[in-house]
Amino acid sequence: MMICASFxxxxxxxxxxxxxxxxxxxxxxxxxxxxxxxxxxxNSLAKNLLFLRQSRRVQAVFFVSLFVxxxxxxxxxxxxxxxxxxxxxxxxxxxxxxAESWADSALAEISTARxxxxxxxxxxxxxxxxxxxxxQLAKGDSISLSVxxxxxxxxxxxxxxxxxxxxxxxxxxxxxxxRLQAQGRLQPWLSTPFxxxxxxxxLPKAPIRIKEAPKDTIEASESKGQDLxxxxxxxxxxxxxxxxxxxxxxxxxxxxxxxxxxxxxYDWRRIFGDAxxxxxxxxxxxxxxxxxxxxxxxxxxxxxxxxxxxxxxAGLALRL
Amino acid sequence: xxxxxxxxSESLQPISLRPAETGDAxxxxxxxxxxxxxxAMPAAPGATRKALVVGLGWGLAFSIVTLLxxxxxxxxxxxxxxxxxxxxxxxxxxxxxxxREAQRLEKRVAGLRRRFxxxxxxxxxxxVNTSENRIRVISGAxxxxxxVCSTGSYVLLKAADARQWVFVTPRGMFSxxxxxxxxxxxxxxxxxxxxxxxxxxxxxxxxFEAGVLGEYALELGDGYLIHGTLYKRMLGMPVTHGCVRLGxxxxxxxxxxxxxGSKIFIY
Numbered sequence: 001m002m003i004c005a006s007f008x009x010x011x012x013x014x015x016x017x018x019x020x021x022x023x024x025x026x027x028x029x030x031x032x033x034x035x036x037x038x039x040x041x042x043n044s045l046a047k048n049l050l051f052l053r054q055s056r057r058v059q060a061v062f063f064v065s066l067f068v069x070x071x072x073x074x075x076x077x078x079x080x081x082x083x084x085x086x087x088x089x090x091x092x093x094x095x096x097x098x099a100e101s102w103a104d105s106a107l108a109e110i111s112t113a114r115x116x117x118x119x120x121x122x123x124x125x126x127x128x129x130x131x132x133x134x135x136q137l138a139k140g141d142s143i144s145l146s147v148x149x150x151x152x153x154x155x156x157x158x159x160x161x162x163x164x165x166x167x168x169x170x171x172x173x174x175x176x177x178x179r180l181q182a183q184g185r186l187q188p189w190l191s192t193p194f195x196x197x198x199x200x201x202x203l204p205k206a207p208i209r210i211k212e213a214p215k216d217t218i219e220a221s222e223s224k225g226q227d228l229x230x231x232x233x234x235x236x237x238x239x240x241x242x243x244x245x246x247x248x249x250x251x252x253x254x255x256x257x258x259x260x261x262x263x264x265x266y267d268w269r270r271i272f273g274d275a276x277x278x279x280x281x282x283x284x285x286x287x288x289x290x291x292x293x294x295x296x297x298x299x300x301x302x303x304x305x306x307x308x309x310x311x312x313x314a315g316l317a318l319r320l
Numbered sequence: 321x322x323x324x325x326x327x328x329s330e331s332l333q334p335i336s337l338r339p340a341e342t343g344d345a346x347x348x349x350x351x352x353x354x355x356x357x358x359x360a361m362p363a364a365p366g367a368t369r370k371a372l373v374v375g376l377g378w379g380l381a382f383s384i385v386t387l388l389x390x391x392x393x394x395x396x397x398x399x400x401x402x403x404x405x406x407x408x409x410x411x412x413x414x415x416x417x418x419x420r421e422a423q424r425l426e427k428r429v430a431g432l433r434r435r436f437x438x439x440x441x442x443x444x445x446x447x448v449n450t451s452e453n454r455i456r457v458i459s460g461a462x463x464x465x466x467x468v469c470s471t472g473s474y475v476l477l478k479a480a481d482a483r484q485w486v487f488v489t490p491r492g493m494f495s496x497x498x499x500x501x502x503x504x505x506x507x508x509x510x511x512x513x514x515x516x517x518x519x520x521x522x523x524x525x526x527x528f529e530a531g532v533l534g535e536y537a538l539e540l541g542d543g544y545l546i547h548g549t550l551y552k553r554m555l556g557m558p559v560t561h562g563c564v565r566l567g568x569x570x571x572x573x574x575x576x577x578x579x580x581g582s583k584i585f586i587y
Binding site: 048049051052054055057058059061062063064065066067068069070072073074077078079081082083113114117120121124125127128131132134135138141142143156158159160161162163164174175176179206207208209210211212213214215216217218219220271272274275278279288290291301304305308309311 | 367368370371372373374375376378379380382383384386387388390391393394395397398399401415418419421422425426428429432433435436439440441445447449450451452473474475476477478479480486488491492493513514515516517583585587
């Protein structure tokens with residue numbers, strides 16, 4: 001899937017530089033090559049698997065050795081993290097009395113008023129958590145981020161003063177967020193600020209340029225005109241926070257050709273990083289935890305300003 | 321592939337099994353199918369090991385693909401797995417009590433919001449955007465002025481004697497520690513090294529330069545200043561050694577509106 005996406009990205013980028021006919025010819029050549037390569041691979045695979053026709057025992061050994069690691073990985077990285085996900089466990093640990101009262105009343109018809117009230121209280125609890133988290137962040141000296149998906153605003157703040165407020169143009173969220181939201185149990189997760197753990201981006205955090213000191217005034221005057229920096233970097237980044245939250249920021253503008261290539265590399269790093277994290281967790285005999293992700297789209301300038309301004313252990317307040 | 325199939329079918333020819341030996345019924349023509357022959361064939365030596373190795377190889381390859389796709393598969397799984405049966409829990413079934421609790425919560429949220437809004441300075445303050453090299457002077461909730469500036473160039477200057485300097489404007493909240501009129505620049509070592517000049521001793525008259533910082537300078541601490549510039553065409557670009565350079569008009573406005581102790585927010 002990723003390979004296809006990468007090819008499409010390259011194709012789109014190539015279209016900008018080549019005429020449409022040339023790009024299509026190039027694309028057809030790539031497709032033909034892939035087709036012939038696929039046929040050759042299929043033939044070679046069939047030849048290599050002929051030994052399976054020798055006996056049922058050989059077949060059994062083959063299929064067991066094929067499916068056992070696959071099933072093991074599937075159970076450990078997909079099934080168990082879903083079944084034993086800590087967010088839903090927290091819900092299951094809710095006071096028994098309330099669970100029973102809810103179950104009883106759920107069996108009976110729930111009045112619309114109660115349902116509305118439940119929704120309102122869940123929203124208010126999230127609001128309370130959001131403002132509490134922002135006030136907590138304001139006590140510190142460092143720059144923090146607040147993401148308000150209800151009002152579609154993200155804001156860069158220090159000491160509670162919003163330095164830059166950016167419009168969120170579009171957002172998507174993990175299915176788990178919607179589930180927890182529907183259950184009205186997001187408040188405990190949101191009540192304290194999230195802390196940034198790891199980040200990944202298509203642009204450097206600080207665009208440092210190294211300059212060797214000139215030996216004399218002649219060399220200094222020669223190098224003077226070369227210093228004008230023009231940076232047109234695309235800005236897409238992923239911020240991994242504690243408590244299994246991942247914030248993905250995408251820029252609204254279409255990236256440049258170089259930007260597309262950087263994006264492909266960034267996507268691959270992101271996917272392999274996630275897989276690596278899961279593998280490390282398994283090696284430490286822990287289940288990999290599913291990360292709740294939120295993807296927001298900002299303008300390139302906003303995304304760049306936010307990424308460059310956030311310190312290494314930045315805090316985040318979130319309102320959903 | 322067809323060669324391989326032919327070879328394989330040739331290797332099967334010497335084996336002939338009668339129905340009585342296998343217990344299977346012959347087909348309509350009275351012959352035993354190739355498939356049945358294969359099922360009864362003894363495995364070639366090493367075939368089991370090959371099956372194990374190839375199977376494990378494929379298994380591991382598919383496992384890696386599963387590992388890479390695990391986050392997506394988990395997302396799908398969350399969509400399939402039914403939700404907890406007691407969604408939207410309420411602490412009590414008493415509707416009036418619930419309404420009172422909701423009102424209390426509403427007031428608490430409004431109070432928190434007010435507390436947060438009160439954190440903004442009452443007196444005018446300056447916000448410097450280093451990524452776009454722009455400034456804003458804000459008073460209350462109103463932007464009273466917007467303009468361009470120049471901030472740190474992100475140049476790492478390496479001197480021949482292994483000393484180095486990074487020209488970055490620091491980020492965060494600062495206060496104005498002092499205000500100067502017609503400031504004189506005390507040139508640090510890097511200013512000479514950058515120009516390819518020999519570094520004079522501290523306190524040397526060569527270190528003092530008047531007129532290059534504009535009409536005013538506001539001190540932020542650690543040698544960082546907000547000041548004017550002779551290079552006005554560079555405004556809007558990251559070219560400074562860490563200070564914030566402003567145009568004459570902007571500098572005048574900032575100087576007049578901001579007092580000692582006023583806040584400067586740089587991001």
